[in-house]
Amino acid sequence: MPEQADDLMARAVEIMTENDRGSYTVPTKGLYPYQWNWDSCLTALGQAHFDEARAWTEIETLMAHQWPCGMVPHIIFHEKSDSYFPGPDTWQTGRPVPTTGITQPAVAGFAMARLLSRAKDRSAALRRARALLFKVSAWHDWFYRTRDPQGTGLVAIIHPWESGRDNSIDWDAALARVPTEGLEPFTRQDILHANPDHRPTQAQYDRYIWLVQHFRGLGWDTSRLHDASPFRVVDPGFNAILIRACDELADLAMELGETELAARNRAYAERGRAALESLWDDKLEQYLCFDRAIGAAVDSPSIGGILAVFAGLPDHRVDALARRVGLLARRCGFLVPSHDPAAKGFESLRYWRGPVWLVVNYMIADGFAKAGHRQVAKHIDDDSLRLIAESGFAEYYDPITAEPCGGGRFTWTAAMVLEILNGQKAAA
Numbered sequence: 001m002p003e004q005a006d007d008l009m010a011r012a013v014e015i016m017t018e019n020d021r022g023s024y025t026v027p028t029k030g031l032y033p034y035q036w037n038w039d040s041c042l043t044a045l046g047q048a049h050f051d052e053a054r055a056w057t058e059i060e061t062l063m064a065h066q067w068p069c070g071m072v073p074h075i076i077f078h079e080k081s082d083s084y085f086p087g088p089d090t091w092q093t094g095r096p097v098p099t100t101g102i103t104q105p106a107v108a109g110f111a112m113a114r115l116l117s118r119a120k121d122r123s124a125a126l127r128r129a130r131a132l133l134f135k136v137s138a139w140h141d142w143f144y145r146t147r148d149p150q151g152t153g154l155v156a157i158i159h160p161w162e163s164g165r166d167n168s169i170d171w172d173a174a175l176a177r178v179p180t181e182g183l184e185p186f187t188r189q190d191i192l193h194a195n196p197d198h199r200p201t202q203a204q205y206d207r208y209i210w211l212v213q214h215f216r217g218l219g220w221d222t223s224r225l226h227d228a229s230p231f232r233v234v235d236p237g238f239n240a241i242l243i244r245a246c247d248e249l250a251d252l253a254m255e256l257g258e259t260e261l262a263a264r265n266r267a268y269a270e271r272g273r274a275a276l277e278s279l280w281d282d283k284l285e286q287y288l289c290f291d292r293a294i295g296a297a298v299d300s301p302s303i304g305g306i307l308a309v310f311a312g313l314p315d316h317r318v319d320a321l322a323r324r325v326g327l328l329a330r331r332c333g334f335l336v337p338s339h340d341p342a343a344k345g346f347e348s349l350r351y352w353r354g355p356v357w358l359v360v361n362y363m364i365a366d367g368f369a370k371a372g373h374r375q376v377a378k379h380i381d382d383d384s385l386r387l388i389a390e391s392g393f394a395e396y397y398d399p400i401t402a403e404p405c406g407g408g409r410f411t412w413t414a415a416m417v418l419e420i421l422n423g424q425k426a427a428a
């Protein structure tokens with residue numbers, strides 16, 4: 001087994017190096033030729049195992065493109081490329097280096113805390129953490145200011161792409177309410193790089209682009225977009241990541257003597273954690289999304305409601321989620337499917353409507369391990385590694401057959417393999 005682990009780690013480093021563009025890493029060649037927000041933060045965790053300094057650079061490059069309002073965009077278009085739609089000409093956000101105008105899960109605070117806690121060069125890490133601290137905190141402030149204007153403790157996403165789970169069944173009903181009148185004609189590129197049967201449908205794409213056009217029409221004034229968006233959904237997984245990042249940032253700020261910033265982030269986390277309770281569903285024994293535009297829960301058993309464990313939850317909720325994961329394990333070959341295989345709408349090969357994604361597995365396993373559920377965490381990690389052994393470093397996998405899907409030689413998948421294997425090594 002150790003030789004196999006060494007071989008997997010060597011292959012992971014090779015993929016990450018191949019996708020490294022110097023100061024940022026592309027998710028994979030062709031399909032995703034730019035820098036993606038949460039990809040980069042999770043990528044940095046993997047990079048730290050073989051090049052600590054480079055890992056900090058990955059997050060610094062991302063944060064260098066933060067907007068003055070505090071938002072950190074979901075894609076930075078560092079270089080021109082014809083292989084991706086919608087590119088800078090569609091977004092038209094007017095930034096010096098073009099970016100999109102929406103955000104993605106706020107992994108940065110968690111990632112930098114983890115880099116610091118493991119740093120071999122601690123003084124360099126402290127210096128770099130201090131410089132990032134204020135930027136990441138400004139992003140958290142932005143979230144609670146603009147995406148939770150009523151002060152509920154939970155933030156909403158205003159575009160499915162913000163969730164990172166682009167075409168989840170969670171968004172179907174809310175997205176169906178988004179109009180398509182006035183949509184400018186466009187040509188998709190994703191279906192030239194990946195199997196169209198695995199990608200979002202055209203009806204979904206039309207609405208994704210309509211929302212972009214709508215926000216563009218409002219001049220990308222992020223203080224107006226939440227209320228002006230017909231799509232406003234509260235995702236427990238997205239909030240859990242933000243809550244965890246606020247907590248980690250609060251610890252880090254205390255360490256650096258920034259007590260005010262620490263107190264603010266701690267308050268966000270505590271309020272958010274308390275508010276998550278409103279998303280619990282007794283029938284399904286997991287959290288559910290909430291459609292803020294119509295004020296109703298979204299009856300859809302997706303992985304977003306399990307990822308909530310990453311926030312740090314009361315014991316009885318973690319126990320219930322562990323039972324839920326046990327049930328899912330009996331319904332598929334590989335944990336954790338992005339949608340319950342027994343539920344309506346599940347598709348084993350279509351992107352976020354069923355397949356397994358290693359990054360989400362990683363955060364769920366981390367949440368369970370932190371809460372003392374080591375067996376569940378190990379089950380998930382083992383399944384992640386079995387997927388790699390059977391099917392290589394793909395973008396995502398069929399949870400029943402392990403078929404590799406989407407882009408190949410995928411950066412964040414490789415990063416997660418380095419995280420899991422090095423974690424196991426350290427624990428042995």
Ligand code: GLC
Pocket residue numbers: 027032036037038039163164165166
């Ligand atoms: C897809 C995923 C998203 C990811 C991006 C780049 O859009 O849904 O989560 O950030 O690809 O890998």
